[in-house]
Amino acid sequence: MIVLFGAILGASLGAFTAWRRKGRTADILLYAAVYCLIFTLLGLFATLIIHRMSI
Numbered sequence: 001m002i003v004l005f006g007a008i009l010g011a012s013l014g015a016f017t018a019w020r021r022k023g024r025t026a027d028i029l030l031y032a033a034v035y036c037l038i039f040t041l042l043g044l045f046a047t048l049i050i051h052r053m054s055i
Helices: 002-020 023-053
Strands: none
Touching: 002 023
């Protein structure tokens, strides 16, 4: 659940960042993809840490 939330949040934040910087469509898609990957990985690590702490 955290991973999906991170992916959606990252894609939204990346697209908004590129749009605010007056980027073209390709720029917006690239920022969205990169931010999505970064936030997904952060969500994955957070999930793993939370799972390990509960054991």
